[in-house]
Every structure is written in structure tokens, then in C-alpha cells.
Amino acid sequence: MTHQSIILGTGPAGLTAAVYLARANMNPLVIEGPEPGGQLTLTTEVENFPGFPDGIMGPELMDNMKKQAERFGAEFKRGWVTDVKVDQRPFKLSVDGLGELETQTLIISTGASAKLLEIPGEKENIGKGVSTCATCDGFFFRNKKVVIIGGGDSAMEEANFLTKFANEVQIVHRRTELRASKIMQDRAKVNEKITWALNKTPVEMISDGMKITGVKVKDSDSGVEEVIETDGIFVAIGHNPNTEFLNGQLDMDEKGYLIVEPGTTNTNIPGVFACGDVQDQNYRQAITAAGTGCMAAMDAERFLEGEAAIDWSQSLS
Numbered sequence: 001m002t003h004q005s006i007i008l009g010t011g012p013a014g015l016t017a018a019v020y021l022a023r024a025n026m027n028p029l030v031i032e033g034p035e036p037g038g039q040l041t042l043t044t045e046v047e048n049f050p051g052f053p054d055g056i057m058g059p060e061l062m063d064n065m066k067k068q069a070e071r072f073g074a075e076f077k078r079g080w081v082t083d084v085k086v087d088q089r090p091f092k093l094s095v096d097g098l099g100e101l102e103t104q105t106l107i108i109s110t111g112a113s114a115k116l117l118e119i120p121g122e123k124e125n126i127g128k129g130v131s132t133c134a135t136c137d138g139f140f141f142r143n144k145k146v147v148i149i150g151g152g153d154s155a156m157e158e159a160n161f162l163t164k165f166a167n168e169v170q171i172v173h174r175r176t177e178l179r180a181s182k183i184m185q186d187r188a189k190v191n192e193k194i195t196w197a198l199n200k201t202p203v204e205m206i207s208d209g210m211k212i213t214g215v216k217v218k219d220s221d222s223g224v225e226e227v228i229e230t231d232g233i234f235v236a237i238g239h240n241p242n243t244e245f246l247n248g249q250l251d252m253d254e255k256g257y258l259i260v261e262p263g264t265t266n267t268n269i270p271g272v273f274a275c276g277d278v279q280d281q282n283y284r285q286a287i288t289a290a291g292t293g294c295m296a297a298m299d300a301e302r303f304l305e306g307e308a309a310i311d312w313s314q315s316l317s
């Protein structure tokens with residue numbers, strides 16, 4: 001059986017595409033990967049998704065989007081995509097647990113994963129004081145002290161953002177030199193609420209069992225360890241787009257983000273569309289991902305309609 005559309009990924013982009021395609025009677029098959037629901041399932045309360053005046057928990061929001069897509073007939077299956085062939089249509093996918101699949105259109109919404117430090121105390125405290133998203137979680141640290149880890153533009157931008165809430169934001173970076181652009185560095189340096197712990201490599205996140213209380217860092221030269229006390233830790237060391245499985249078959253930038261034609265979700269292969277964080281390293285919000293998911297569904301629908309119209313006109317001639 002050849003599907004009309006397969007969607008890879010179940011973050012806000014993939015699920016919004018599923019709602020739209022299902023409502024258009026295109027019976028999308030949605031493949032849920034290793035992180036069903038995407039990055040929002042790693043956060044607690046989402047307060048900036050329009051339509052929820054009292055906020056909504058991240059996992060609940062994703063669950064609702066899935067139910068909404070299922071209500072209109074989207075089919076969901078768990079699987080790990082190991083290979084994709086997009087050199088001719090129908091496109092072919094090999095999916096662990098599901099075998100070989102064929103589809104006329106493919107929507108890639110596999111997202112990006114925030115890089116983690118992979119140190120003790122980190123993963124188990126996500127949502128309990130450790131966060132990878134200042135925009136999502138900064139609000140919970142009103143009048144507190146937080147630490148932000150990283151020396152790039154994201155760390156500078158998020159540090160400035162966090163000073164709207166926190167009393168003190170300490171930037172912890174493993175080198176004395178920052179990677180961030182000069183303008184972003186300068187903005188952070190003039191902000192009186194920002195303090196610096198440079199040349200310090202984080203080695204452990206410390207909690208009292210309920211919440212984060214500190215981060216243990218090691219001087220990158222002397223190796224001397226100390227604990228920086230804090231109420232929250234924001235890890236801002238970059239993201240990795242989840243595009244490895246494509247083996248370079250689609251146009252990507254040097255970091256592996258998919259390149260789409262501006263104003264559309266078209267990749268360089270007709271019939272393959274990309275939406276959400278896998279093609280966006282700028283906004284990276286649930287609502288922007290959902291918006292591009294809607295675009296991808298409409299692009300896929302119009303693509304198939306365009307082909308049907310050509311077939312029809314040819315049959316008349």
C-alpha cells in the first residue's frame with residue numbers, strides 16, 4: 001500500500017500537520033520516534049501557547065494534539081526510521097518495527113534535540129530546576145538565582161531574557177573566551193544582573209531531592225572544584241537537528257538543519273516537506289513549529305492536487 005502522506009515526528013509541527021492532513025481526508029500515517037511529543041514533553045507548564053489562559057502542562061498539550069489528529073483519522077505507529085529513499089516516488093522508508101513503507105509525500109518534523117552536558121544530576125532533574133529552554137521556564141524563577149551554562153549566542157540571549165525574572169543570572173562557561181558574537185556579549189556584559197563564572201567546566205548538578213540547589217564546577221586549568229549555589233540551571237550549549245537518518249539526501253546547512261524554500265516548507269525534493277525545529281534554529285517555539293506544520297500539510301495537499309490536475313488535463317488531451 002502506498003500512503004498519500006507520511007509524517008515523521010510527533011512534536012507540535014508533526015501533530016499540527018497530522019490534524020490538517022487528516023481533516024483533508026489524506027489519511028496520514030504518523031511515525032512516532034524515540035521522543036513522542038518532542039521537546040515539550042521535557043518541560044512542565046506551557047504558559048505561552050495561545051488558547052490556554054491558565055497554561056497547560058507540556059505533555060498534556062502534546063497528548064491533546066495527538067487526540068485531535070486521531071479524531072480526524074490520523075494513524076499513529078511507533079518506529080525508528082533507519083533508511084529513507086527520496087530519489088524517486090513513491091518515497092521508500094525502512095522503519096524498525098514496521099518494515100518497508102511507501103508514500104507519495106513525506107513531511108519531516110523530526111525536530112532538534114537540545115544538547116545536554118551528560119553529567120550526573122542533569123537528566124533526572126529536568127523539570128525540577130534543570131531546563132533547556134529559558135523562554136519556556138524562565139518565568140518560574142522570579143526573584144531567584146539561576147545559572148546558565150554555555151558561551152554562545154543562545155547563552156547570552158537567554159541570560160538577558162532570564163534577568164527579567166531572576167535576581168541574579170550567572171553565566172558558567174568552560175573557557176575564558178566566549179563564542180558569542182560581540183554584540184550579544186556586550187549586551188550581557190552591561191547587564192548588572194548578570195555575573196560570570198568563566199573557565200569553569202560543570203561536572204555535577206546537585207539537588208536536595210526535590211529541587212536543584214547548586215552546580216559543581218571544576219576550574220578548567222587548575223582542576224579545583226567548587227559548588228555554585230543556584231535555584232535553577234539552564235543548559236544552553238546548542239541543539240542538534242535530527243536529520244542524520246537522511247544521510248545527506250536533502251539540502252541541509254552545515255549544522256544539518258534542512259533548507260526550505262523561503263515562505264514554504266518545500267525541500268529541494270518535490271513532495272518532501274520540512275517543518276518545525278528541524279528547519280528552524282531561530283524561533284524554535286511550539287507555536288512557530290505548529291504554524292509550519294500547518295504549512296507543510298497544505299503544501300503536501302496542494303502538491304498532490306497539482307499532480308491530480310495534471311493527470312486529469314492529460315487524460316482530456
Ligand code: NAP
Pocket residue numbers: 116117149150151152153154155157174175178179180202236237238239281
Ligand atoms: P553554539 O554557538 O554552538 O555555542 C554553544 C556553547 O556551548 C559554546 O560556548 C560551547 O563552548 C558550549 N558548549 C558546548 N558543548 C559543551 C559542553 N559539553 N560543556 C560545556 N560547554 C559546552 O550554540 P548556540 O549558542 O545555541 O548558537 C547556535 C547558533 O544559533 C549560532 O549560530 C548562533 O549565532 C545562533 N543564535 C543566534 C542568536 C541571535 O543572534 N539572536 C541567538 C541564539 C542563537 P565552547 O565555546 O568552548 O565550544
